[in-house]
Amino acid sequence: MERAAAAARRSFSKARLGRMREGLEKYVERGEVPGLVAVVSRGGETHVEAMGALAFGGAPVRGDSVFRISSMTKPITAVATMILVEECKLRLDDAVDAWLPELAARRVLRAIDAPIEDTVPAERAITVRDLLTFRLGYGMVMAMPGTYPIQRAAAALGLDSGPPAPATVPPGDEWLAKLSTLPLMYQPGDRWLYNMGSELLSILIERAAGQAFPAFLRARIFEPLGMKDTGFFVPEAQIDRLATSYRPQPDGSLAIYDESRGGQWSRPPAFASGAAGLVSTADDYLAFARMLLAGGTLEGRRILSRPSVELMTTDHLTPAQKARSGFTPEDFAASGFGFGVSVVTRRDHAYAPIGQYGWDGGLGSVWRNDPREDMITLLFTQRMWSSPQPPPVCRDFWTLAYQAIDD
Template sequence: MSALSKTRLARLHDALAAHVSPTGVPGIVALVSRRGETHVVTLGRQSLESDAPMQRDTIFRIASMTKPVTAAAAMILVEQCRLRLDEPVDDLLPELANRRVLKSLESSVDDTVPARRPVTPRDLLTFTFGLGALMVWPVKYPIQKAMAEVGLAPGPNLPSFPADEFMKRIGGLPLACQPGERWLYHTGAEVLGVLIARAAGQSLGAFMQDHLFGPLGMRDTGFQVPADRVGRLASSYMTDPKDKTKLAFFDDARDSRWSRPPVFEAGGGGLVSTVDDYLAFQHMLLNKGRHRGERILSRPSVELMMTDQLTPAQKQGTELFFGDSASWGLGGAVVTRRTHLWATPGRYGWDGGYGSSAHLDPAEDMAGILMTTRMMESPQPPRVFTDFWTSAYQAIDD
């Protein structure tokens, strides 16, 4: 019996094709893999300004799909005993030592109390170290305004200053919550990337290349697109703020920010990749840390990453991200309750705000990746995401 129905896979193509237009989603590459069978769909163009069609090896900015990769890199250092999950990070990140914490979210930034305990790598991996996105619009809290004023507000634009300056600015702010108290999105991954680099004694990108991208054969994944591959980089579009019926560039592939060396290698959202590169990473996790006979991570580390790490108290206020059927492991979301075709308990992964989604499902021995050129406009997945995952799972043929 086939793992995926060929007849039903045709629906995947048609469902995604319905989204492709110059004012909708200009281009898509989608991949579904189950039990050794892999199906790829390419639609549209790499850029509205060129005739180059989408290809299987088109390079995309994967935004927050970077987060599981950063978590895996951290776990490699944990296995080497160069990081310890529950020891303070103060020696490597002195900017986080002796933290002050807001008395409440409504407090002014100087209305603080001492942190009850130091920040640990576990706090960074689980996004509970005390700073991150407060999903309130328009901006309401003083700490939101303070983060924005120093260039630390989570958003589509990556930090424009070096890692040491990033940490200096983090250290100049109080924490919004006590370490370990509450899940706050994103910022923990950026700090974790700096921690990895300092613990490893090399750049984050170099460490990932040595321990993940090289061993996994992820040739097109990194924080910069080399000059000889820029022709395969797709452009990235957002809704035109002046005319909501049109698209505007977020990043033009002809003069991409990703074609130049990054000032800050962002562990929360800075990588570029292809569907096949990212599938190699997913397959390593599905294979409990092995890739073609080589051990990248131990089985216990992979299982730790893909296990719910949050208490009910830590999940307060996360409904916008998780609803009532998911939680957070290390670096990615974990499904905890079946509420949809694709919501298999134990499914792990995350979406990227530049228009991508990647999750793996151990129970189904399945992985899926969607990469598009249209940015997300809220934490809620756009229809092209839900149509992709619906179409992928309805094609299961057993």
């Protein structure tokens, strides 16, 4: 009764929601984003704003328009992993060697700037938990491409970091065979390094489940939650709903990164990436977010237990790991990292209370769950980020969403 009464008191101001729409419309009017879909949901009250176009001069954006969600794929991959953990097909602190023998007996660079032959043995095996928390010892290096020998070696194998490009990636087994020829950058558990953990989880899940990764996601997450438009490509019959993807240029203009029809997401990829491969809609991702906010269940369909969701959305990084990690030195000053999601640990902004969690997609999307406010925020655009830090449209969206709270 008390919880129901508290939920009933949670509300938005209609006037302030209007302010949110006006603020977002300015980004479309200035041409900074061709279009967008914004969602704010709190205590059962949901507001959706769709504006602009799927491409400059193209059809209007609608609430069911499809966007490339890139790294917002990672939380979905983490949930898929936890499903297998709950079934005891995986254990968090077991070595991944049984499923990913290519990663057994790793060598580790003596220093990040060392030649790739200058290595020492790994002090321990990589675990499932390491993949979920990005502490396996390999990932993005925060330096200009080609700065270090390991970057040059990865680029020569087609494994260099960059925006998602599914058409250029070989099948998972072939991709992993290439990766296995490289040493780790750091000892397992030493620090957080972005992205690679989710890529490897794609293959781990497939092998542990005995089922193709896209099929596992469809059967265990998408179909139960009614996420009918989420997948690794857009079928021809729905391709006109896919937004064109744009990339900022040095002069401030936007150039096409990926078309809808004939683009990289118009056909199944050779490697279904659990790091950045999915497309989705605002409605679909809202269902996923609502499931997590409700402790793993949605409308009677349980995906995970509440304890598993709590574990997934808890900060797992130690102070020492945070000090060595992040895109910038201040990245973990007010946050940590759970399983595929960031977690706010210190309140620096009105729109980022302690305990809020979520993740972003570098092709133009952001998601946050706020358990304290029983609130979900989602923003889908088709403008690629130009740095790891959220662009103004995202930061303004969060401010405008939280200023609309009216209780």
